[in-house]
Amino acid sequence: MRIIVCIKQVPGTNEVKIDTATNTIIRENVPAIINPFDTYAIEEAVRIKERAGAEVFGLSMGIPAASEMLKEAISLGIDKGVLMTDRKFAGADTLATSYALSRGIEKIGEYDLIICGKQATDGDTAQVGPSLARTLGIAYATDISKIIEIKSNKMCCLKITDDGYEEIEINLPALITVVKEINMPGLPSIKSMKKAKNSKIEILTFEDINADEDRLGLKGSPTQVRKTFVPVHEANNEMIEGTLEEKTEKLSDILLKLRTEVK
Amino acid sequence: MDNNTFIKMYGEYLRDESRLVGNAESIVFPKSEAEIISSVKEMSRKNIQITTQGARTGLAASAVPYKGHIINLSKMNKVTGARYDEKMDRFFITVQPGVLLSELRKYISNKSFNANDWDEQSVNALKYMEKNQWFYSTDPTETSASMGGIASCNASGAKSYRYGSARDHITGLRVVLADGDVLDIKRGQYIASRDSKFRLVTEGGREIIGQLPKYKMPDVKKNTSGYYNMPEMDMIDLFIGSDGTLGIISEIEVELNKAQKADWGATIFMPDEDKSVDLVRAIRHEITVDNINLKLNPSAIEFFSHNALCMLREQQKTNAAFSNIQEIKESYHTAVYIEVESDSDDVVWTEIEKLGDVINGLGGDEDDSWVAYNPANLEKLHYFRHACPECVNMQIDNIKKTDSRITKLGTDMSVPDNKLKAAMKMYNEGIGENHLTAVIFGHIGNNHLHVNIIPQNMYEYEKGKSLFLIWAEKIAAMGGAVSAEHGVGKLKVPFLKKMYNEEELNEMRKLKKLFDPAQIFNRGTIFEFEEDGK
Numbered sequence: 182m183r184i185i186v187c188i189k190q191v192p193g194t195n196e197v198k199i200d201t202a203t204n205t206i207i208r209e210n211v212p213a214i215i216n217p218f219d220t221y222a223i224e225e226a227v228r229i230k231e232r233a234g235a236e237v238f239g240l241s242m243g244i245p246a247a248s249e250m251l252k253e254a255i256s257l258g259i260d261k262g263v264l265m266t267d268r269k270f271a272g273a274d275t276l277a278t279s280y281a282l283s284r285g286i287e288k289i290g291e292y293d294l295i296i297c298g299k300q301a302t303d304g305d306t307a308q309v310g311p312s313l314a315r316t317l318g319i320a321y322a323t324d325i326s327k328i329i330e331i332k333s334n335k336m337c338c339l340k341i342t343d344d345g346y347e348e349i350e351i352n353l354p355a356l357i358t359v360v361k362e363i364n365m366p367g368l369p370s371i372k373s374m375k376k377a378k379n380s381k382i383e384i385l386t387f388e389d390i391n392a393d394e395d396r397l398g399l400k401g402s403p404t405q406v407r408k409t410f411v412p413v414h415e416a417n418n419e420m421i422e423g424t425l426e427e428k429t430e431k432l433s434d435i436l437l438k439l440r441t442e443v444k
Numbered sequence: 445m446d447n448n449t450f451i452k453m454y455g456e457y458l459r460d461e462s463r464l465v466g467n468a469e470s471i472v473f474p475k476s477e478a479e480i481i482s483s484v485k486e487m488s489r490k491n492i493q494i495t496t497q498g499a500r501t502g503l504a505a506s507a508v509p510y511k512g513h514i515i516n517l518s519k520m521n522k523v524t525g526a527r528y529d530e531k532m533d534r535f536f537i538t539v540q541p542g543v544l545l546s547e548l549r550k551y552i553s554n555k556s557f558n559a560n561d562w563d564e565q566s567v568n569a570l571k572y573m574e575k576n577q578w579f580y581s582t583d584p585t586e587t588s589a590s591m592g593g594i595a596s597c598n599a600s601g602a603k604s605y606r607y608g609s610a611r612d613h614i615t616g617l618r619v620v621l622a623d624g625d626v627l628d629i630k631r632g633q634y635i636a637s638r639d640s641k642f643r644l645v646t647e648g649g650r651e652i653i654g655q656l657p658k659y660k661m662p663d664v665k666k667n668t669s670g671y672y673n674m675p676e677m678d679m680i681d682l683f684i685g686s687d688g689t690l691g692i693i694s695e696i697e698v699e700l701n702k703a704q705k706a707d708w709g710a711t712i713f714m715p716d717e718d719k720s721v722d723l724v725r726a727i728r729h730e731i732t733v734d735n736i737n738l739k740l741n742p743s744a745i746e747f748f749s750h751n752a753l754c755m756l757r758e759q760q761k762t763n764a765a766f767s768n769i770q771e772i773k774e775s776y777h778t779a780v781y782i783e784v785e786s787d788s789d790d791v792v793w794t795e796i797e798k799l800g801d802v803i804n805g806l807g808g809d810e811d812d813s814w815v816a817y818n819p820a821n822l823e824k825l826h827y828f829r830h831a832c833p834e835c836v837n838m839q840i841d842n843i844k845k846t847d848s849r850i851t852k853l854g855t856d857m858s859v860p861d862n863k864l865k866a867a868m869k870m871y872n873e874g875i876g877e878n879h880l881t882a883v884i885f886g887h888i889g890n891n892h893l894h895v896n897i898i899p900q901n902m903y904e905y906e907k908g909k910s911l912f913l914i915w916a917e918k919i920a921a922m923g924g925a926v927s928a929e930h931g932v933g934k935l936k937v938p939f940l941k942k943m944y945n946e947e948e949l950n951e952m953r954k955l956k957k958l959f960d961p962a963q964i965f966n967r968g969t970i971f972e973f974e975e976d977g978k
Binding site for chain 1: 452453710712767768769770771793796797799800803809810811812813814815816818819820821824825
């Protein structure tokens with residue numbers, strides 16, 4: 182079995198700062214990390230490998246420095262890292278990204294399963310997974326919280342929905358996106374870090390992937406960013422003062438009021 | 445205010461994290477040094493005892509009042525200034541005692557302070573902060589501890605292996621004395637003479653002339669057992685770790701450290717306890733394994749006993765709070781945690797590789813390790829480290845439901861380097877012979893382990909308490925300290941008696957009376973007071 186995990190490098194912070202002049206994310210002085218949702222995808226692939234045997238590829242599109250991130254993925258248990266890096270890939274929206282990734286996957290060759298994180302923490306679109314599956318013409322399922330069983334040509338999983346869980350069966354090859362309930366990603370060991378350090382990341386450029394240049398990078402991106410903003414979280418704290426009785430009474434008033442509002 | 449009303453309104457201020465419950469008749473929450481002074485003067489006049497409180501996170505009950513008046517400093521929570529020494533490239537922050545460690549850390553990492561009331565020098569100093577990333581190195585596990593409390597018990601925490609204790613980073617104190625006068629003392633300002641004489645001058649111009657005691661402190665890396673004392677000492681050190689018995693700290697200046705580029709950590713699981721200790725000794729450069737020259741200079745070296753890992757593994761199965769710790773395999777026996785700061789990523793790689801070879805050379809397996817080299821992953825290792833005491837507290841809270849008299853029994857003793865194995869043997873034998881449930885964890889790098897006994901009933905509780913006294917005596921005989929970072933407080937008064945004889949304790953009492961003749965401050969802390977015939 183061959184599994185491909187799509188991995189993105191994102192800024193390692195919860196407080197993304199936006200350059201208001203250019204409307205882009207400020208990445209200076211913010212260390213890059215593996216997109217946290219992708220760590221669940223890596224862990225799940227590694228667990229399948231340990232259970233049933235598999236060859237796990239990590240695929241990323243990004244700047245040359247992202248090869249360090251793929252080495253980190255190797256230290257977490259994947260077997261091989263492939264980095265797509267080329268100026269022609271730059272500035273891609275989700276459509277152009279999924280097209281580029283699909284070309285990279287074709288280059289890797291045969292596969293049974295593609296696993297992506299639910300979404301990336303910098304863009305939060307959750308579009309690349311499904312869009313990649315459509316480009317490749319394979320089945321997909323999003324928000325998977327458990328893989329129940331993998332057979333030779335299909336797999337059975339649990340999908341989180343707004344109302345609960347849905348058990349689904351999907352034909353292979355397929356793409357799934359995973360949520361954090363699926364597992365608890367482990368940390369690398371010293372041994373796996375040594376292995377990662379000595380590993381080589383395969384680089385794919387435009388020349389390698391047999392792609393239509395017009396569908397790549399900025400050129401292939403119909404999305405136009407009109408405005409970016411940091412969501413404002415309004416948190417109003419109210420300190421309850423007074424004696425224990427007074428505090429209890431005030432708290433119960435607040436709770437009753439909230440209940441009425443909810444009703 | 446009658447006692448019942450007081451308990452109803454301010455009951456929480458009669459206890460601290462030690463779970464000891466005391467008694468008091470009045471409480472104030474001063475917002476300035478002037479308000480502390482006025483309260484101290486009033487109580488001095490009426491001869492009413494005062495207990496000083498910070499965030500009440502202490503484990504030795506220093507902040508628990510026996511009777512009288514409480515001065516709670518939680519509302520003195522401002523950062524009041526900054527100072528930059530250009531020549532030495534050193535940065536200092538001045539805080540009121542009620543500032544919490546977590547707050548201070550946040551201000552420093554965001555480089556954002558409310559500087560509205562700061563003087564010009566302080567405001568100017570801030571621009572030098574921009575050039576580097578700074579941090580405050582004292583890191584007790586409890587980040588809701590107050591800075592006043594940290595200074596009063598000379599707290600330290602995991603990073604003390606590299607950075608020492610609170611004492612090493614406190615450069616100035618203001619202390620309100622029993623008569624309401626203030627001692628403003630900077631490091632380097634008042635040094636005791638070779639024959640241990642000292643002279644201090646208060647802001648009111650009063651001279652305090654005295655003689656330091658003759659007792660010798662233990663030769664250990666961490667100690668906060670009784671007053672700091674040595675010839676030619678800096679007199680600021682007398683007040684640090686004095687558990688609030690000499691005066692009330694109203695302002696503290698601390699020095700910050702420059703953060704290094706790469707911060708990484710590893711939890712390493714070893715096949716038995718001896719091999720864990722050998723790994724620690726290799727990391728401390730005491731032994732060499734396979735001629736590998738480890739150059740690590742960790743900020744923290746921590747230990748988890750076999751029982752500690754078993755306890756965490758069991759809790760993981762049933763308690764959702766611990767489900768985000770990765771699987772602790774059955775084959776993992778004991779664990780050593782190290783945290784390292786390095787100048788460059790290259791150094792990190794080389795040292796991790798060599799560390800792996802040392803682990804293998806000692807009979808461990810480098811694959812039995814969790815390595816973190818980014819803040820998010822390091823957080824996971826911190827979570828694992830904190831889960832241990834957290835787990836103990838949860839179990840104690842459950843047992844308390846069956847008998848409210850039972851509290852956590854935790855030791856805080858340290859020994860010299862060459863006594864580490866002997867101390868661990870003593871702990872294991874004592875626990876085994878008495879058939880007690882206990883976990884051992886903590887700062888093994890400084891030979892400072894916390895033994896936490898989890899008594900299942902009152903019988904085991906009493907047995908544990910007696911065992912602690914026996915250990916205190918043996919630790920003292922090994923040249924160790926009965927309290928390494930929590931302070932003596934009220935709970936460890938009997939332990940200190942195992943470390944110092946009556947004559948030596950009397951020297952401490954004499955020193956206290958020089959600063960606090962009527963003994964109004966924190967009575968019953970460090971030693972019993974005169975009414976008990978002492």
